[in-house]
Amino acid sequence: MFRFFDTSFEASVSDVTALGRFALGTEAIHFVQIQSDISMRNHSFLVLVLLLVVGVFGVDTDVVKSVSVMEGDSVTLHTNLTEIQTDWELKWKIQDDTIIAEIDGETNIMTVPGNKNGFEGRLKLNKTTGSLTITNIKTTDSGVYKLKISGKNLAESEFSVTVRGVFSDDGVKKMSAKKGESVILQTEIISIPDNVIEWTFGPQDTALFKTDRQKKTPRYNEDDVKFKDRLHLDTKSGDLTVKNINSEVSGLYKVKIIKRTHTLQKIFSVTLYASHRISGSAGTGVSVICVAIVLACAVAVCYWKKRKQSGKMYDDDDQWS
Known part of the structure; x- marks a missing residue:
């Protein structure tokens, strides 16, 4: 048994069989196994020698x-x-x-x-x-x-x-897309050199992607079939592209950028807008048509009023003749 953060240090020799390296946080305590003979009984035993103890707490004190x-x-x-x-x-x-x-x-x-x-x-x-x-x-x-x-x-x-x-006014960046379109969730970070990137989806934080510091390659959650062939991760910036948006894949997306000293988290809310939503060019055409109809109605009203006034004048002339 070993006890750290205390004045005592105990070890059960029968439990120790090899050279050990015991890690705590980011620091480590190293031990060396020394084998020896004791007097006439020629028995082997292990002696653990403490070589180095650094940073028990794992907290940098000067930086x-x-x-x-x-x-x-x-x-x-x-x-x-x-x-x-x-x-x-x-x-x-x-x-x-x-x-x-x-x-x-x-x-x-x-x-x-x-x-x-x-x-x-x-x-x-x-x-x-x-x-x-x-x-x-x-x-x-x-x-x-x-x-x-x-x-x-x-x-x-x-x-x-x-x-x-x-990044957002209330902690959640809101984005919308039409069904079938693609949406890019941008972290707005230029470069993520050796940090872990982790993307999740929905209230249960279902894993989508996670990168590895050593291999530098993303691991994709293949069990979630609704995202199959829909996702692309930019490993340099952490940006995530979601293709062919539909109701199944709309919702909350979270990205964690895990550094050695701190972790950043960004949240995106992706929603669908109605398919009948008018595009910019179509909206301009509709506006022109509406204006033309209003002008036509105005001309018709003016013509009708003028005709009415002319008819009244003729009636007055008939009364005086």
Whole structure:
């Protein structure tokens, strides 16, 4: 048995059979197996030697991570932790040291005061890892976000969040298409070099595409037959093309761009408009016809009034003759 984040270190030798590499978050603890003979009994045993312990928390303490998003995006700031330990206290603060979210590992109580002060319910805190998500981000959310983890050990990290441009007004980009047309869901990101791209569809977040950091090739969900031969993914930008739109494939599309320090999420709502919707050229023709009808009616009314007045004048002349 091994215990990390504590002063004690215990190992059951009978359970150890090979050279091990034990990973926690992004860091690792390496051990070397040493075999030896003990006195006259010529028995083998394993001695585990601790070579290196780096970054127990998996949190960078000296680097300010830059995060660039668009208004309407959602962004998750990663802690790189697998779980919050019972003797830890985790706090998220903004640049004026106002606490916006916190977790007490001992009591297992999570609070998000920022939702009542400034963020209006747009903050989500992962109770297991402590990662913080800001949904439907606004330009006023730009600034420095500070993560502090305290307990037997102390770790701090900072994220500099910048909001540039507008993706959507309310967190969902609305798009429409005629039945049978194609629609391109654009992430508005020029290049996604080594990040994971994940597209999902519908309220159940059914997987559509996911790329791999190492292989650089997208994996398509072949089990969902309604999307067969309908999808094309641009692996450089993350843009998704949906072909031959119909009611089955209209709805909510979500894309996650998973970076090492944070995750971006964009949401699209694709709807169908009626097939009888008038195109631009047809609409112009109809408008011309309507104007012509109105003018013809106006001429007819004027002619009728003139004829009526002429008839009345003739009646008056007859009375005086």
